[in-house]
């Protein structure tokens with residue numbers, strides 16, 4: 001399929017980009033391997049936004065607006081992007097004059113050899129999705145940033161005990177709230193091992209074994225840009241969490257997406273950027 005603009009990733013940044021590009025008159029396709037919404041689909045309550053909207057409702061509104069503007073949605077994983085642009089996917093191939101990469105940060109990683117073996121067996125990347133499975137159990141959250149702290153705070157409402165392991169980093173200021181809870185702790189060490197015969201049973205932090213039925217991994221997230229042949233190609237724009245140093249909030253991603261979509265449309269249509 002031939003397009004003016006292809007947007008890779010249909011999270012908040014990608015959907016905002018698709019809407020802006022389509023509104024600017026570009027024939028636009030937004031491609032996502034999972035379906036629309038990205039991280040929003042894991043967030044029943046969005047902090048830092050007036051009214052704390054539900055993430056899924058917000059994603060649905062963003063999708064509607066992009067579709068109403070004329071953008072099309074394809075569900076596929078983009079496997080290669082070469083300048084020009086040729087876009088290979090695990091489904092059909094696409095071509096575009098300009099591309100917006102809005103691929104987010106991907107799931108967190110601990111960097112342990114056996115972590116994949118615990119995926120779905122106690123290792124999770126979403127407290128809202130899997131936290132209810134561990135009511136009354138001891139759990140760990142790996143990470144130090146604001147959203148890792150928020151995951152720990154949310155889990156503390158239902159689990160027996162939650163430990164935030166910061167992987168050696170300074171925790172976000174909001175971690176002070178965790179210190180006020182009787183069933184929460186902050187540990188500034190690094191996770192060195194996961195163990196368990198039938199699902200996760202313990203997490204080792206610098207050699208100390210903590211009993212844990214679940215670990216929620218928010219640390220070690222990285223932009224999945226390995227499929228991009230030339231990140232500096234003219235006509236290629238980045239938006240949202242995949243941009244180094246991004247604010248990593250919904251509002252920042254939406255604004256960056258809208259800007260990138262407009263710029264991509266201008267490039268594709270040969271107009272000055274608005």
Ligand SMILES: Cc1cc2nc3c(=O)[nH]c(=O)nc-3n(C[C@H](O)[C@H](O)[C@H](O)COP(=O)(O)OP(=O)(O)OC[C@H]3O[C@@H](n4cnc5c(N)ncnc54)[C@H](O)[C@@H]3O)c2cc1C
Pocket residue numbers: 008009010011012013014031032033034035036037038039040043045046047048049076077078079102103104105106147148150151224227239240241242247248249250251253
């Ligand atoms: C646990 C957690 C809680 C948070 N809570 C809040 C909050 O309360 N308030 C707030 O403002 N912010 C919050 N944030 C931050 C906010 O969710 C993000 O900043 C924002 O959603 C990022 O949007 P994005 O579009 O850049 O990326 P994403 O939402 O990650 O979307 C990227 C999309 O790209 C797709 N993709 C990746 N690679 C490919 C490929 N090769 N081919 C096709 N598709 C691909 C993915 O499937 C995904 O759908 C939170 C983040 C986390 C992790």
